Amino acid sequence: MTRTRTILFALGVAILALGAGVALRQVMEARTPSVVATDLGAPFELVDHDGNEITEAAFEGRPSLLFFGFTHCPEVCPTTVYDMETWLLDLDVGEGEIGAYFVSVDPERDTPQFLKDYLEPQSDRIIGITGEPEKVWDMARSWRVYWQKRPLGEGDYTLDHYASIFVLDPEGRVVDLIGYGEDPESAKAKIADVLG
């Protein structure tokens, strides 16, 4: 952790994000049923995986699941997509009842088409969000999501990234978190809760 911390301080951005994640988690673990973090998220103008404009309005009017990841991720992201789809099928959640979003924190590689080709075979309802890199990163920062590039030789890289799913109420506020590797029953209970 020490070395990582130093890098984070140098970057100046992420330590706040990490702290927010931990604090948020502690609140979540107390299972407070109320809205816990109204200050997460900011208005944005990005594109979905069909190339259509998408804004924060997408998170309003129905509950949403919001995840930040990238397609070059070997495990956490494909597992999260797989699990989200499986939970929603298990719960028999209808098409329009919940929004499910996968924001790429790797917008340089994850073009809308790339996201579409990645997500559509896995799920009919999980919508990819990407766009101009700086705008995407601003949006991710507004959710205090941590990510960090890590080189893998030959100019390739991977990303360390925050791996929990935000559960949003119909006003777009975070009411819960689903951790990576969380028990499916607990994850489904959180989704059922927000669906009311």
Add this chain to the structure above:
Amino acid sequence: MTRIFALLLVTVCPAYADIAHGDLQISLPMLRDTPPTAPVAGGFMTIANMGDADDVLTTATIDADFVGEVQLHKMEMEDGVMKMSEVEGGIAVPAGETVYLQPGGLHLMLMGLSEPLTAGEAYEMTLTFAEAGDVVVEFPVLTLGEIRATLEEAGTMDHGMKGHGEDATQTGN
């Protein structure tokens, strides 16, 4: 989607025999299937060192020209953040110990895929150990559901989830 899930229910995970190579015993080799455009894939196995000399898995290569290279990786969860990196110097397999390459922990990382890995296929991989030398192992491609079921059946799931910290109080289904 429905078709995939239906298939999943009826597919029986193929039973692959353990491979003995000198003092090493390699079991549960598996590759995870990939969405059509995913450029990376994970590979898993269990390596038991029954001897009294330490060994190290130094490299892995796959007999598939659509894969760029195979790296040895570790993954850890820390405060809800997933961190992944190459394992420097290879994956140690100490004498008398068993090392688990499983989702959530150590894994083989297939990089630069130009074609997907499809469940039902299998690929040969050459594993090179510092002491025991080369061994060729057949890795079947499984869905995530099949991988979880296989690990659960083998009762080794917990090992792979180590290092997940507070997020890993439960394993997957």
